[in-house]
Amino acid sequence: SQKIEQNSEALNIQEGKTATLTCNYTNYSPAYLQWYRQDPGRGPVFLLLIRENEKEKRKERLKVTFDTTLKQSLFHITASQPADSATYLCAPAGMTTDSWGKLQFGAGTQVVVTP
């Protein structure tokens, strides 16, 4: 069966450091992978999308890598700030069997940035 695994333990990090989150998937062949941010009681918000032919994608302080051989994506927040505290969700997507764009999310990793 398809599985998406993200670090279940909260990541506690000091302000200014780099947070690195892992997303591993099995029994997926995604054409791309998306990352979302979710704040408590709110809907997910899109952050980044990386395609299977891209090794790395950046947006401001965020960086995503995608290794289709390892079936893994890494999500980095550099120079982290307390405002980055949230849960981060990954969603491998774009399978040939999926024409309708639905996303299946991992359980998410909570990031807590302390001053």
Added chain:
Amino acid sequence: EPEVTQTPSHQVTQMGQEVILRCVPISNHLYFYWYRQILGQKVEFLVSFYNNEISEKSEIFDDQFSVERPDGSNFTLKIRSTKLEDSAMYFCASRLGATNEKLFFGSGTQLSVL
């Protein structure tokens, strides 16, 4: 920036009652979705809707659930005969088109079944 809006933000109902959760997707979007999140658990796909019909549904989306786009702007999720285990946050989402992969989510409706 355009937003997906959901109403109500909170809904309390008695077990066995019917509820309708309402969503207004972003106006030029073509694909619509409902997701739910039980407290402490992951965001789960329920159903996708395109061209006025269900395009895909999960095993959670059984005969108790239905969706409708009654006019050009609203997108509703009806839950018949609610059960305690239906208590969750329900999110509506929309997507612009086939080549625009990102989903825009609403802020959710917290459904509490007593």
